[in-house]
Amino acid sequence: METSAKSSDRLSSLWFGWTARDWAVVLTCGVVFGLIYRLWDDLYTVMLVKWGWNLAPTSLINWMWFMGGFIPAAITRKPGACLFGESLAALVEVTVGPYTIDVGDFGPEIYRTVYIAGQGYPVFNMVLYVGILEGLAPEYVLGWFGYRRWDWTAWVLAGAAGGLIEFCTGIWMTHYYVFESTWTFWGLLLTSLIGVGVIGGSVTWAVGRIVWRGKEERI
Amino acid sequence: MSAQAQNQELARYGLPRWRVSDVLWVGAIGIIGGLLYRFVFPAVSAACGAGETQPWSSLTNGVWMLAGFLALGITRRPGSMILAESLAALLSLLLSGQTHAEIELAGKTRMVLHPLVFTGLLQGMGGETIFCLLRYADWRFGVWLISAAGCAWFSYISGIYVTKCYVLFPATVQAGIFLGTFLSTAVLCALPAWWLGRQLFEKSRP
Numbered sequence: 543m544e545t546s547a548k549s550s551d552r553l554s555s556l557w558f559g560w561t562a563r564d565w566a567v568v569l570t571c572g573v574v575f576g577l578i579y580r581l582w583d584d585l586y587t588v589m590l591v592k593w594g595w596n597l598a599p600t601s602l603i604n605w606m607w608f609m610g611g612f613i614p615a616a617i618t619r620k621p622g623a624c625l626f627g628e629s630l631a632a633l634v635e636v637t638v639g640p641y642t643i644d645v646g647d648f649g650p651e652i653y654r655t656v657y658i659a660g661q662g663y664p665v666f667n668m669v670l671y672v673g674i675l676e677g678l679a680p681e682y683v684l685g686w687f688g689y690r691r692w693d694w695t696a697w698v699l700a701g702a703a704g705g706l707i708e709f710c711t712g713i714w715m716t717h718y719y720v721f722e723s724t725w726t727f728w729g730l731l732l733t734s735l736i737g738v739g740v741i742g743g744s745v746t747w748a749v750g751r752i753v754w755r756g757k758e759e760r761i
Numbered sequence: 762m763s764a765q766a767q768n769q770e771l772a773r774y775g776l777p778r779w780r781v782s783d784v785l786w787v788g789a790i791g792i793i794g795g796l797l798y799r800f801v802f803p804a805v806s807a808a809c810g811a812g813e814t815q816p817w818s819s820l821t822n823g824v825w826m827l828a829g830f831l832a833l834g835i836t837r838r839p840g841s842m843i844l845a846e847s848l849a850a851l852l853s854l855l856l857s858g859q860t861h862a863e864i865e866l867a868g869k870t871r872m873v874l875h876p877l878v879f880t881g882l883l884q885g886m887g888g889e890t891i892f893c894l895l896r897y898a899d900w901r902f903g904v905w906l907i908s909a910a911g912c913a914w915f916s917y918i919s920g921i922y923v924t925k926c927y928v929l930f931p932a933t934v935q936a937g938i939f940l941g942t943f944l945s946t947a948v949l950c951a952l953p954a955w956w957l958g959r960q961l962f963e964k965s966r967p
Contacts, residue, residue, distance in 0.1 A: 558894060621893075621894045625890070656865075656922075656925055657865040658925055658929065659865075660865070663928045665921055665922065668922045671918055671922055678886055682840070682886070682889075685893035686839045686840060688896060713873055713874070714873065714874075714879045717864060717871075720871070
């Protein structure tokens with residue numbers, strides 16, 4: 543009964559049991575990975591535009607854009623770490639400096655233009671909202687495991703959820719994904735899942751294993 | 762299920778388990794919701810002047826969140842709001858027969874899959890977030906209100922970025938749209954879902 547009393551204390555708190563250390567980890571990772579995201583934007587652009595790669599193989603590097611949420615979640619193992627870290631990283635990404643390479647559509651701005659009936663309207667850069675969604679989808683997978691499973695399978699599933707939502711936002715929100723062929727469509731879906739799920743999930747799982755060495759991964 | 766049995770289940774498994782009856786409930790609510798979304802609610806919100814006098818007509822926006830909230834209130838199972846809301850959106854899209862939509866990108870027009878399923882998914886995700894973070898263990902009315910705010914926020918944001926129908930309005934009207942959506946979601950969805958869940962789970966049945 544003692545454990546259930548303790549857990550219900552923690553459950554009913556809107557602070558989700560976060561300690562000062564958790565806040566430090568999430569804030570630090572959010573800012574640092576926001577800067578790394580910016581560099582990664584350039585890498586992606588170089589691969590896609592300068593080297594002329596297809597969308598599908600290029601998406602194998604998508605895993606890095608999830609680390610701002612995954613790494614704090616793996617280190618703190620607290621509810622909300624993934625969502626908050628990823629949102630913060632996305633905010634840093636859209637706020638900080640311009641792209642170093644000018645490629646038109648992948649703009650650096652805090653504001654973006656959307657077109658309705660030929661007329662352009664400014665909106666806040668949707669990458670921030672994409673970041674919130676990319677933090678939220680893996681958060682759900684971790685939450686549906688009750689924040690009790692931190693093994694490889696759980697991380698791969700969390701990454702796959704992230705890859706799926708990233709695929710959807712690329713079609714419907716940022717409109718980055720223009721499909722020239724059916725092969726590109728299915729290939730992009732596959733490499734999104736592999737890139738974020740298998741690669742990103744494995745990296746995160748390894749980081750969590752190092753930090754929580756000797757601890758059970760299924761609590 | 763009584764509160765004590767629910768606590769035992771939580772202590773044992775960490776989260777409430779899905780049962781067959783929960784799947785049936787979510788499926789039925791999703792299908793009925795899809796039919797309502799396609800055939801009934803458009804007429805209702807048109808009668809209330811939707812799309813003409815924003816932000817006042819956004820006071821009817823809550824009807825589009827009904828399926829997800831009722832499913833989560835009745836079953837209290839992880840993911841039931843997302844599932845029911847996506848299912849209802851998918852069904853209403855298939856019934857409408859308009860599966861593709863045009864988007865404009867830098868002056869060029871392209872066809873993509875209709876974003877309605879995506880907005881349905883987003884509304885479900887926005888509403889369920891706070892319950893997920895609280896490990897599906899806190900069902901007080903305040904949490905339902907936070908959930909309604911999350912749902913209204915995601916609905917407003919997808920109106921900006923996905924369907925883009927709110928972009929045309931000035932910032933004050935946009936704030937009114939968000940507020941109206943939140944109020945209607947709280948009254949039309951969160952309140953009945955909270956009440957139903959209380960009747961079903963927090964009174965021990967004979």
